[in-house]
Amino acid sequence: MTARIIDGNALSARVRGEIAERATALTARGVQPCLAVILVGENPASAVYVRNKVSACEKAGIRSLRLDYPADVSPEVVMARLAELNADPSVHGILVQLPLPKQFDEAAVLEAISVTKDVDGFHAENVGRLSQNQEAFLPCTPHGVMKMFEAEGVDLAGVEAVVIGRSNIVGKPMAMLLTNAGATVTVCHSKTRDLNFHTRRADILVAAIGKPRFVTGDMVKPGATVIDVGINRLPDGKLCGDVDFESAKTVAGLITPVPGGVGPMTITMLLENTVISADRAARAAGK
Numbered sequence: 001m002t003a004r005i006i007d008g009n010a011l012s013a014r015v016r017g018e019i020a021e022r023a024t025a026l027t028a029r030g031v032q033p034c035l036a037v038i039l040v041g042e043n044p045a046s047a048v049y050v051r052n053k054v055s056a057c058e059k060a061g062i063r064s065l066r067l068d069y070p071a072d073v074s075p076e077v078v079m080a081r082l083a084e085l086n087a088d089p090s091v092h093g094i095l096v097q098l099p100l101p102k103q104f105d106e107a108a109v110l111e112a113i114s115v116t117k118d119v120d121g122f123h124a125e126n127v128g129r130l131s132q133n134q135e136a137f138l139p140c141t142p143h144g145v146m147k148m149f150e151a152e153g154v155d156l157a158g159v160e161a162v163v164i165g166r167s168n169i170v171g172k173p174m175a176m177l178l179t180n181a182g183a184t185v186t187v188c189h190s191k192t193r194d195l196n197f198h199t200r201r202a203d204i205l206v207a208a209i210g211k212p213r214f215v216t217g218d219m220v221k222p223g224a225t226v227i228d229v230g231i232n233r234l235p236d237g238k239l240c241g242d243v244d245f246e247s248a249k250t251v252a253g254l255i256t257p258v259p260g261g262v263g264p265m266t267i268t269m270l271l272e273n274t275v276i277s278a279d280r281a282a283r284a285a286g287k
């Protein structure tokens with residue numbers, strides 16, 4: 001058996017085309033969607049992601065404001081800028097690229113972004129709304145995974161879903177989205193006893209742990225859908241996921257690759273959230 005591969009680049013291209021149409025229509029109504037992106041420091045991976053976000057905005061007809069700060073910037077400077085962006089009606093989405101340098105209280109920074117412009121979906125109010133299955137900006141990576149399930153016709157009601165990883169930006173929101181969709185969800189992490197027992201029961205297995213090729217084929221239930229959220233850079237410079245793709249694809253029914261799987265969907269959902277926010281602003285202004 002060889003799994004069918006979910007092509008995140010192809011799905012992204014399709015969804016980004018739809019987003020670009022919505023951005024053009026909004027611009028014609030006098031509201032060009034605008035995303036502000038804050039990058040602190042010189043983390044090379046973060047610099048790539050921010051560059052890709054800005055370039056994706058440009059291609060979709062979304063205006064972007066890129067704000068770069070040195071690694072030793074005082075948190076007060078960034079907080080003051082966030083307050084200005086919150087108050088600027090021409091800005092519809094604001095994100096602070098994570099991780100932040102040590103002097104920052106990450107939670108406080110995320111709380112300082114207006115909940116209505118929190119297109120990353122990391123603000124506690126958006127997280128709370130998601131937990132209650134209310135309308136909210138959804139965190140981009142798990143939202144992108146849900147979009148993949150929808151595009152592939154993966155039925156989530158009643159399935160056993162196992163999420164490995166309990167981070168605030170992927171594992172926890174992923175578990176909430178799957179729960180809201182009717183899956184029976186188990187969250188595994190570094191303290192989990194007998195991880196393989198859980199993974200082998202999973203109809204849907206989401207790996208978000210940050211350990212290269214950690215999930216091997218023997219941990220996968222035959223025919224399962226395996227979603228790899230990991231992005232790890234190997235010593236030779238190549239990228240790999242948290243799943244050992246070669247062994248897992250011989251057991252799984254459906255699988256995402258790295259690169260070209262979940263990663264591109266993260267940026268796609270960010271664009272979608274920005275357009276949603278701009279649309280709300282346009283309606284509020286009677287446009």
Ligand SMILES: Nc1nc2c(c(=O)[nH]1)N[C@@H](CN(C=O)c1ccc(C(=O)N[C@@H](CCC(=O)O)C(=O)O)cc1)CN2
Pocket residue numbers: 048049095096097098099120140141169231239258259260261262263264265266267
């Ligand atoms: N403020 C945020 N910070 C971070 C987030 C986030 O959603 N918001 N997520 C990650 C990083 N991330 C976006 O910021 C991200 C990661 C990976 C990709 C991606 O397209 N990956 C490609 C490979 C790209 C490469 O060559 O390195 C792929 O998997 O095909 C996009 C966005 C942490 N921080």
